[in-house]
Amino acid sequence: MADSSSAARVYKRIVPQPVRAVAGSRVPPRVRRKVKGGLVRTLNRREARLHQRALRMVRKGDFASASERRTRTPDGRVGHVHEGLTVDLARRLDHDLVTSALDAAEIPWFTVPALDDRRICIAVEQQDKGLVRRVLRALLEEHTGYIVSASPVNDDTRMTPGSHLKAWKNYGRAKAIRVVWLRTEPTENLWVGEDQGIEIEFWTVNTDLPHERLVGPRPNRVQRVVPRDAAGIEISFDRLSGYSDIDGDLPPSITLEAFDIPRLEEISFPVDAVLLWEHQGAWGEELLRATLRSLHQYAPWTDVIHVVANAPAPAWLDGAGGRVAVVHNPPADGHFHLLPDVAEHFMLFRPGALLGRPTRPFDYFMPDGTTRPRQAKWTVEESLAPWTALGYSTTGRAVTQSFAPGPQPYSCSVLGRLANSGAMGAVAPDGQTHPRLPECHPDDGLVHHFAHTHGLADLSGETTAVVHAALPGIGLRLQRLLVRRDLQQLQFFGLGSDEALRQGGSRAVIDFLRRYFPVASPFEHGHPEDPETYT
Incomplete structure (x- = not known):
């Protein structure tokens, strides 16, 4: 319990310095050790009594948060x-x-x-x-x-x-x-x-x-x-x-x-989430399930989740008391501001876009409503992409920055102004069936460039992990992501590509998602996931 250093401190506190000086020269060491040993035993007994008293007080408390x-x-x-x-x-x-x-x-x-x-x-x-x-x-x-x-x-x-x-x-x-x-x-x-x-x-x-x-x-x-x-x-x-x-x-x-005053970074407006549901089948449903779980786990501040269904919605999708709205007649890509009752500010999740660790609204929006899209590496291929030429013709300013995949911060006012300009993004390949990593999505690039040139976007540099299911040695990469859990954004591509399906990459990603997001969200009716989720 108590140690000799504690006894020494008590000894110095209760015995004046002159007395200690005399005792040090005239009292035999054996006697001094005996006195200090007695102090240790006394402190031990006192500490034990106080601990038992505190323990009784704690045990009388009602701790509903105890673990199972x-x-x-x-x-x-x-x-x-x-x-x-x-x-x-x-x-x-x-x-x-x-x-x-x-x-x-x-x-x-x-x-x-x-x-x-x-x-x-x-x-x-x-x-x-x-x-x-x-x-x-x-x-x-x-x-x-x-x-x-x-x-x-x-x-x-x-x-x-x-x-x-x-x-x-x-x-x-x-x-x-x-x-x-x-x-x-x-x-x-x-x-x-x-x-x-x-x-x-x-x-x-x-x-x-x-x-x-x-x-x-x-x-x-x-x-x-x-x-x-x-x-x-x-x-x-x-x-x-x-x-x-x-x-x-x-x-x-x-x-x-x-x-009780607002924080400088506090976001007072509601933020919705818009999820694109495009791929039927096992791996498509796993992507949707993982996105819902990532929102439940790492973005509890989201308000309403709008599932934009380009295919029949899975039977297990639950409305969760009005928090999930399924849109069966979705607007064209880039016109999400036309979704019924969508908030002015929302997060767009294309298939495979996930949150990897806890987030705040401030990570994606400024208090004045400015969006904070993630930057990506600027390459020669990006500079020659059709959306960069369209961005220049729409804004009169050259595009010099690409944008990372993953969750995208959007605002209805920017989408409305862009739609009124008549600009339309280029057709993008399906990232889940494409055999290689796609470049920046043309709609995301155009929207963020338009917002940035009009002072409505503040570019951010948060890291995003981008993984294609056909990547050689994907198992090691997924294991590192699972152990570290240190990246805010994840984006998976190619789960429906022929090579990923043939070589087992799609299955590896599905297994990873079940382990990374093991807790069922309230948006899953009955939580009918595969039993392997809990093994």
């Missing part, structure tokens, strides 16, 4: 298994565990809009730091998790369960800590938590002015100094994290009224 069972992560740590796990759900589960434990111990807290909004940040007063440690250690004994120092950064305890005292060796110097739970779904293909967690900051009380103030230990998105008696208010999770569901119906969190 435990497992082991690939590196040997303890993980928690949840049916239907999503990144956003894991964030809320972490928040509920920590705040329930703090409430059980009657420790006042409030959330803070952190600079890194992947994580929820909670503030407590510095005077409660000792009690916070005991309560969290008891919580981590009941619900195994891990603790690291967030400020100053020190993660050398990341492998030690937080119920162990040695996991708290950096706690005394920490101005902010991070509590992490590792979570997965039944197949254990998706792991969440390593880059999330709940950060707890220790705010100090400043009494220099007539009104006491709380001072934060590090910058946040609003301010570091707030009145100590500021009123507490409810705040939704999307105001704390841009990665959260805008219309989530789960209970809000608590913050101070001084923090």
